[in-house]
Structure formats: structure tokens, C-alpha cells
Amino acid sequence: MNVIVVANYDEMSERAAAFVAAEIGHRPDLRIGLPTGNTPSGMYERLVGMHRRGEVDFSQISTFNLDEYWGIEFAHPAAFARYIGDRFLAHVNVPEEQAHWPDGIGQAEQNAAAYEVLLSKGGPLGLLILGIGVNGHIGFNEPGTNFASRTGLVPLAERTRQDAFHPRSGFDSAEDVPTHGITMGIGTMMESRRILLLASGQSKAQAIKKALAGSVTEDVPASVLQRHPDVTVIVDEAAAALLDAD
Ligand code: F6R
8 A cells, every 4th residue: 555644635635636637647538436525525626627727638537426325316415426516527528428426316226236337347447536434434335344345225324424414515404314325335446456545634543544554354444445456545644643653
């Protein structure tokens, strides 16, 4: 694992955007897995800026969102597909047919199977970008998820549901946060050629320590990344604070 510790959130976002742009520079038709949440929003903002300045061309890439709340329509203010649409896709030149997400409405098994087909059709993802939950989750794969899991419908941990409700979340109340999500599986994610994990802030320090330096266990989903041959972690000092501590 290549662990890059930077000063703060802005620097993490800057380095992450530069990393993604460089990957696209090497491979213009890169297939990329995209996370939502607070962590990557600065990265998306910078990628949009780079695109406006003509520094990066997204016309050949394909995007694959990591996950979606189950039972939420695309138009819902909390929908992950809408997040990626509003923060990134609406401002860059990814052709519509090259942007993909797991559908949060309909028949879960069919949606998941259809997403797996889309994911595998063009070969493994060239780059998978991940955030990490305070409980070590990646995508919506909560502690206890089998490392071999494929895309599917999963229950959300209570902590994940609590964290999902805040004034700008798009949910009217904590009870409105869905109890399930549809997510790329851990087995699915591990097939990606390269993985970029981002984390910022003190609240992630424990999860980062367990994921990077703890034992590889299904109790900490992100610890599976220790088994992947090509992972870069960009983490700020607050999230890295416990890495060298015993
Ligand atoms: C979101 C996702 C989640 C988040 C994680 C961290 O698509 O896959 O695993 O990356 O919950 O969320 P933030 O960045 O909001 O702390």
C-alpha cells in the first residue's frame, strides 16, 4: 500500500484530483468506480475545475457509482446517483451512456445482476475510488460482509443510518434514511486494477488504523484492501493520527 499523508482536507482533495487526472491521462478510456459522501466532494470540485481549464478530458471514461440507497428514486435529494450527477457529471463531458449506477428502485436481484454485467462487460475497473465509514465500511458493505460478496442488496448499520441524516442530507428525518442499500460487493471491488482510498478527519482515525494496520478481518471491511496489490491511500493528518500509535 502506498500511504500518502497530507495536511488537511483541501490537500487530500487536491492530491486525489491530480491522481485521478493522471490516471485518465495514461488511459483516456478509464473505467472508474465513484464514491459519494463528504470525503470526495472536494475532489469532484477540483476535477470540474481542471476540466473547465481544459486540463482533463472525460469524454472517453466510463463511470460506475459504488452504491445507492434502496427505495430512493434518482430525483430524491439524497440519491447517490443525483449526488454524482449534480457535483460531477453535470459539469464535465462524460457522455450520458458512459455513466452508470446501481438502480435503487425495482427488483433488487435483477438490478444487482444487471450492474454486475455492466461492470464486467468492459473488463475490470481501471480505478476504484473509495471513502471509508467510521465502522470501516466500504461502499455499503458493513462489518461482517463476506469478502467474496458481489453487488447486491444489503442492510445498513445503525451507525451508517445515523451518520446519513444531517441538515443537508436530503432526508427530512432520521427515520427516512433507508434501512438498505444496493452496493458493489467486496469481491466485485477487489477485481479493480487500482484502488484509491480517501479519508479525512479525526472521526476516521480509528477506521484507518484498523483498515491499514490491523488484522484482515470481515469485521473491518476496508481491511480487505491489504490483500489488493495496488492501493493508494490519501489521508489527512487527522485521519492518519493513530497509524503509528500502538
Ligand atoms: C458512499 C460510500 C460510503 C462512504 C463512507 C464515508 O458512496 O460508498 O462507503 O464512502 O460512508 O462517507 P463520508 O465521506 O461521508 O464520510
